[in-house]
Amino acid sequence: MSPAKPREVFIQGVTTDGRIFRPSDWAERLAGAMSCFRPEGSVGGIGAFIGYSPYCVPRVINGIKCVIVNEALRDVELMAWDFVMNFARDNHLQVADACLLPEPGTGKPPKD
Template sequence: MSHKPHKPREIFIQGITLSGRTFRPSDWAERLAGALSSFRPGGVQHGAHAHIGYSPYCVPRVIDGVKCVIVNEALRSIEPMAWDFVMNFARDNELQVVEACLLPDPPKS
């Protein structure tokens, strides 16, 4: 009996409140993802590889015109406090949260 490796889910924190309003400030997604930018596979990078960028576990995106932060569930086991920080941010600001998996863009014909 073979098992496929478990692919971590992704949590989409949407920039729309539970009451349907657009969340402000407009750069909230970049700020939140930036706060978690040091959580990377292999830890914090030093030297020439220490460029500024987002963690692959927490990235800002615009999906169908809505700002989102996509949080990979792997962050929960890598750094539970960072996971709690992001989930508490969403809860405290009454943001819509959806569990999903980001699919790649279909091939262009």
């Protein structure tokens, strides 16, 4: 039996009262703040800081900016998990448990 895949939480750029969240680059900023949290054994070095963490990535889904947060972040750094979840709560953002389905025939997640 394989271990359960960690769930993904989608923080959507829409408030609970239906307004689009601002600033428009909020998702990139939040994911950028989490960029240093990476899986154990990740390659280090001079360019390692460039790019988003696989645990917290910005995406546009159906025209809505989102940040997809992998629950594995909780095991890597509980305070980072709390930070992103509190960000969503404090800003009244809609949050959903979901998973990205791969594009048919590719096994890759959908493009932005």
